[in-house]
Amino acid sequence: MLSMRATAKTKGIKPKHVKDLIPLMILMVIIFLLLLFWENELDEDAVAATLEQLHVDYPQSDIPMRYCNHMIIQRVIKEPNNTCKKDHFFIHERPRNINGVCNSPRRVPCQNHSPGLCFLSEIEFKMTVCKLIEGTRYPACNYRVFTTEGFIVVTCDDMRPSKIQRYTE
Numbered sequence: 001m002l003s004m005r006a007t008a009k010t011k012g013i014k015p016k017h018v019k020d021l022i023p024l025m026i027l028m029v030i031i032f033l034l035l036l037f038w039e040n041e042l043d044e045d046a047v048a049a050t051l052e053q054l055h056v057d058y059p060q061s062d063i064p065m066r067y068c069n070h071m072i073i074q075r076v077i078k079e080p081n082n083t084c085k086k087d088h089f090f091i092h093e094r095p096r097n098i099n100g101v102c103n104s105p106r107r108v109p110c111q112n113h114s115p116g117l118c119f120l121s122e123i124e125f126k127m128t129v130c131k132l133i134e135g136t137r138y139p140a141c142n143y144r145v146f147t148t149e150g151f152i153v154v155t156c157d158d159m160r161p162s163k164i165q166r167y168t169e
């Protein structure tokens with residue numbers, strides 16, 4: 001589009017030639033709509049937004065220092081009463097594979113008698129665990145970073161994860 005405009009300027013396209021561009025413009029609108037549609041299709045592959053917001057960082061954000069402190073603020077991870085969460089973990093795995101845990105044959109009991117079906121992943125996922133070392137009131141929370149790999153337990157509704165319960169190493 002930009003280069004086309006630039007050409008138009010230098011060569012001075014006459015107004016009657018502008019209508020020659022209309023099929024091209026229509027084509028571009030169609031491509032744009034296709035891209036939009038395609039992107040929505042991809043969304044189908046994404047885990048639920050709140051769950052992703054809470055627990056998924058893929059590919060892992062390039063935060064060289066204080067990964068946890070940074071992510072906890074960026075993702076607004078806190079207790080409902082505005083205190084610091086004691087621990088939290090971020091999974092570095094593509095959403096498709098996290099959704100796939102709902103197809104795992106490894107059914108496990110859900111914790112705290114929460115409703116739904118819980119599944120244990122068949123493979124270990126890379127993750128970062130954040131443990132609170134200092135602070136009570138969000139956002140003044142200071143976390144220590146641990147990188148690990150572990151199996152995750154998710155609650156599934158309609159074969160899609162609705163909650164990531166915990167991980168086990």
Ligand SMILES: *[C@@H]1O[C@H](CO)[C@@H](O)[C@H](O)[C@H]1NC(C)=O
Nearest residue numbers: 079080081082083084085136
């Ligand atoms: C805030 O909520 C957390 C988790 O539910 C609880 O452990 C903590 O005692 C609460 N703190 C206050 C000050 O109410």
